[in-house]
Amino acid sequence: MHVFYTPDLQDQDHYTLNEEESKHCSRVLRLAAGDKVYLVDGRGGLYEAQIDSASKKHVELLITKTTKAYQKRNHHLHIAIAPTKNIDRVEWFLEKATEIGIDEITPVICERSERKVVKEDRLQKVITSAVKQSLQAYHPVLHPAITFAQLLQQQTTASKLIAHCIDDAERSFIKDLVQPHGNYLMLIGPEGDFSPQEISSALGQGFMPVTLGTTRLRTETAALAACFELNYINR
Numbered sequence: 001m002h003v004f005y006t007p008d009l010q011d012q013d014h015y016t017l018n019e020e021e022s023k024h025c026s027r028v029l030r031l032a033a034g035d036k037v038y039l040v041d042g043r044g045g046l047y048e049a050q051i052d053s054a055s056k057k058h059v060e061l062l063i064t065k066t067t068k069a070y071q072k073r074n075h076h077l078h079i080a081i082a083p084t085k086n087i088d089r090v091e092w093f094l095e096k097a098t099e100i101g102i103d104e105i106t107p108v109i110c111e112r113s114e115r116k117v118v119k120e121d122r123l124q125k126v127i128t129s130a131v132k133q134s135l136q137a138y139h140p141v142l143h144p145a146i147t148f149a150q151l152l153q154q155q156t157t158a159s160k161l162i163a164h165c166i167d168d169a170e171r172s173f174i175k176d177l178v179q180p181h182g183n184y185l186m187l188i189g190p191e192g193d194f195s196p197q198e199i200s201s202a203l204g205q206g207f208m209p210v211t212l213g214t215t216r217l218r219t220e221t222a223a224l225a226a227c228f229e230l231n232y233i234n235r
Helices: 019-028 087-101 120-133 148-153 194-203 219-233
Strands: 004-005 014-017 036-040 046-056 059-067 076-081 104-108 159-164 183-188 208-211
Touching: 004 019, 004 120, 014 019, 014 046, 019 046, 036 059, 036 104, 059 076, 076 087, 076 219, 087 104, 087 120, 104 148, 148 194, 159 194, 159 219, 183 219
Parallel strands: 004 036, 076 104, 076 183, 159 183, 159 208
Antiparallel strands: 014 059, 036 046, 046 059
16 A cells, blocks of 8 residues: 655645655656555545556646545644654654654753754654554644743643653552543653653643653653553543
């Protein structure tokens, strides 16, 4: 099954892949006229299409079937994660979280963050690749990196959760704090955890403290564990 990401696709009968996707289709995958492909628009649309003509720069498609709101989830998940020093770990998280199911990601720069700069273009490509690989019709939104203080100032109706590693602090399991079919904002800190002041500030803004188990997890593992658990609750 060959899938192409086509965010500019509207309700139309014909579509032309951009030059990059056309090259991949005709030269790398070696697809030709008559072959069947799938398109996703990132907004819930899944399209079956047939190749009309194929060249290196232009692949013309005939849309044969349209499905709207394809596999739309019954909840909304936003994870704000402190980017790790090794950016490969964040990319791994984005890939796996996209496959499992996530709607928004915000890199958040914390007091103890070892990485202060994030190259969004590279992360977007990782997400898009995972969207195509897992046949996701919805493309997760990657927000620009913001500071911890800026995140706390944002208005949201989501259930706000923060995972931290202070052992003697009161924390609850996610399943005991949220209801299915909800809107969730999960905050995951950097290597070295949030500072005590950041935790106090988050709790003061209505974030609920959660535990992800008895072992200490890496940042990207903690974020993926939270992603999986919130999806599992909504099965």
